[in-house]
Each structure stands twice: as structure tokens, then as C-alpha cells.
Amino acid sequence: MPSEENVIKEKGRGPAREKIALAVVVGILLLIAISVVVRDRMALNEAFRSVGDTNPDIRLWALEVILPYGDRAIPRLMDELQSQQGIGLAMCAIIAGRLRVEQAVPRLIEILSDPSWKVRQSAASALGRLKATEAVTPLIKCLGDKVMSVRRNSAIALGRIGEASRPAAPKLIELLSSATELRQVKMAAARALGRIGDERALQPILKLLDPKDFDFGKAAVRALGDLGSPKAVEPLCKFLTGKGMEDLPPAIRVAGVKALVKIGDKRAVPTLKVLADGTKTISWLVRQAAVEALAKMGE
Numbered sequence: 001m002p003s004e005e006n007v008i009k010e011k012g013r014g015p016a017r018e019k020i021a022l023a024v025v026v027g028i029l030l031l032i033a034i035s036v037v038v039r040d041r042m043a044l045n046e047a048f049r050s051v052g053d054t055n056p057d058i059r060l061w062a063l064e065v066i067l068p069y070g071d072r073a074i075p076r077l078m079d080e081l082q083s084q085q086g087i088g089l090a091m092c093a094i095i096a097g098r099l100r101v102e103q104a105v106p107r108l109i110e111i112l113s114d115p116s117w118k119v120r121q122s123a124a125s126a127l128g129r130l131k132a133t134e135a136v137t138p139l140i141k142c143l144g145d146k147v148m149s150v151r152r153n154s155a156i157a158l159g160r161i162g163e164a165s166r167p168a169a170p171k172l173i174e175l176l177s178s179a180t181e182l183r184q185v186k187m188a189a190a191r192a193l194g195r196i197g198d199e200r201a202l203q204p205i206l207k208l209l210d211p212k213d214f215d216f217g218k219a220a221v222r223a224l225g226d227l228g229s230p231k232a233v234e235p236l237c238k239f240l241t242g243k244g245m246e247d248l249p250p251a252i253r254v255a256g257v258k259a260l261v262k263i264g265d266k267r268a269v270p271t272l273k274v275l276a277d278g279t280k281t282i283s284w285l286v287r288q289a290a291v292e293a294l295a296k297m298g299e
Contacts, residue, residue, distance in 0.1 A: 044073060048080050051095075052088025059091055066095055074101055081107045089114065090122040097126025105132045112138050117147040124150060128157025133164040140168045143175060151175070152188045159192030169198040176204045187219040194226030202229050209239050217252045225259025233263055237271040250283035257289040261296050269299055 047065040050058050066073050073095070080092045081104060089111060096104035108123045109132070124142055127135040135157070142154035155172060158165040175181050175189040190208055193201035205227065208220040221239070224232040239245065240256045257275065260268040275282060275290035 044069060044076055048076055051080070051091040052084060052086060054087075059087070063091065063095065067098055070099060074099065074103075077101060078104065078107075081111075086116050087118055090116065090118040093119065093122035093126045097122075097129035100130060102130060102132075105130060105134065108132070109135050109138050112142055117145075117150055120145065121147070121149045121153045124153040124157045128153070128160035131161050133161060136161060136165050136167060139165075140171055143168070143171045148182050148185060151185045155185060155188035155192045159188070159195040162195055163197055165192070165196045166198055169193060169196060169200055172196075173201055173204050176201070176208070183215065187215060190219050190223040191226070194223030197227060199227070199229050199231070202227065202231055206232070206235050209235070211239070211245055211248050211252075214249055214252065217249075218255050221252060221256040221259045225255075225262040228263050230263060230265045230267075233260065233265045233267050236260060236263075237268060241271050241274050250285050253283070253286045254289045257286065257293050261293045264297065266297065269294065269297065272297070272299070 043065055047062040050062040051066075053059055053062070066077075077092060077095055077099070078101075081089070081096065084092050093104075093108055093111065095101075096108060105127065108126050108130075111119050111123045112127075112135075114120055114123070120142065124139060127139065139154045139158050139161075143151055143158075145151050145154070155175070158168045158172070172189045172193050176186055176193065178186075181189075186208070190201075190205050193205060201223075205220050205223045208216050208223075210216045210220075217239075221236065224236055236256060236259060240248065240253055253275065257272065260272065272290045272293050275286055276294055277287075
């Protein structure tokens, strides 16, 4: 039979063992946490070292590594925005836009005048994603850039910023109306003007409606929907169902139906009913879109 002293010692070993086990578990968890932090730091370091690589596949890998870190990548990103150059700086601008890093806006505005067009176009795109109203004036300046992609991205950015970009309307209308401007820029300018909501753009956008040009036609009807002007209803209806428009591509008609819904003017109902009733020449996609549009308009 164990003595009283042995029983006491035996009972005392239980709590001691539990404390040791707990300490071991805590130690293991701490080591795991440290290893994760170290691993993450190493991965970010390697990815940021690779953003300026000449191999586009490596740059894409770096982007895919960095983006999931979200806010944890921002401190390093802010440092890289100051130290990187060329394609590396362009990639950092892209990351800043994707992660919606608002504190990067002053630096992004600064690099809109970078010697590299890749940096300028990436900075413009990022500022649009960030809806940076303070960037409107420098982005307007970029609409005159000698490189097409910088002008296009600047127009897109101004459209994303929205109503605060109204001062850009005259320059965007100028681009849209230019006989020499490239089509990619014109389409971006049309969409931007629609999103900005300046009715001065109505006639220039209407002139872009072309049943024989898929890209211009689709860009114009989308812009008219964004603009939301009741003055666009009649010309838009005529474009969708008028004489000579039998071969209008279904995608343009669907976009036009959606534009009429956005405008919300009841004068569009007869046209929508024609498209909803349909004929063999009207795609079922168009008929479906028209039926849904009529329902949304209470018809």
C-alpha cells in the first residue's frame, strides 16, 4: 500500500506534466508562426525582386504571388514604388491599383510623367481603379500623350472616376470627334463620356453609331446607356429597328436594349415590343433581352 507521501507526490506529477505539455505545444505553435512569417517574407521578397524581370511569365508569377497577400504587401509595395524603374515600376503601379492602395495615389500621379510609356499607362489604369479624383487634371494632360495606350488608359480612368471628371469632357469630345485619332482611343473616350454624364457628348457619341462597325456600334450604345439622356431614345430606337438595320449584330442589339432600360424612357416601349415579338431575323438572345427589359419597365 503506497504511503501518504507517495500519493501526494504522484498527485503532484499530473499538473507538472500538463504544464510541460502545454509549454511544448505553445513552443511548437510559436515555431510554426515564426516559420510562416519568415516564409511569407521570403516569398514577398522574391516576388518583388521579380516584378522587373525581362521574362513576362516571371512577372506574372510575381503578380500572382503578391496579390493574395493584400494589405500585408502594402508596406513593401510603397517602398518599391519609390525604388523601382521601368517595367518593375509599371508592375508596382498595377499592383497598387489591384490592391486599391489609396496611399499610393500621390506617387501614381507623379509617375504619370515617367519617361516609360509602360509606367504611364499602368499608373493611369491604377488611378482609375482607385477612382482618384485628385488625378483628374494630370489624367486630362495624359489624353494628349504621344502613345495610344496611355491616351486610352487615361480615358478609361477618367470614366471610372465618373462625374468628378467633367473637366475632361471637352478633351474627350475632341478625341472622339477627331478624324485622325485611333479607334481604341475613340471607343474609350465614348465610354468615358457616358460614365461622366456630360450631355455635350450626346451628338459626338451618336455619330459613332455605325451598323457596319461592330466595335464602334457597341461602344456607342453602351455609352448612350451610361449617359442616360432621354434625347438618345429616338435615335437609339431607330438604330436598333430602323430601315436597313436588319443585319445588325445581336450583341449590339442586346447592348442597345440594356441602354434603353438604363435610360428608362417609356418612348422605348414600342421598339422593345418589336424586338420582343421578333422575326426569324432577330436572335432569341435579343428577344429574351427585350422581354426582360419590358418587365423592368413595367410592361
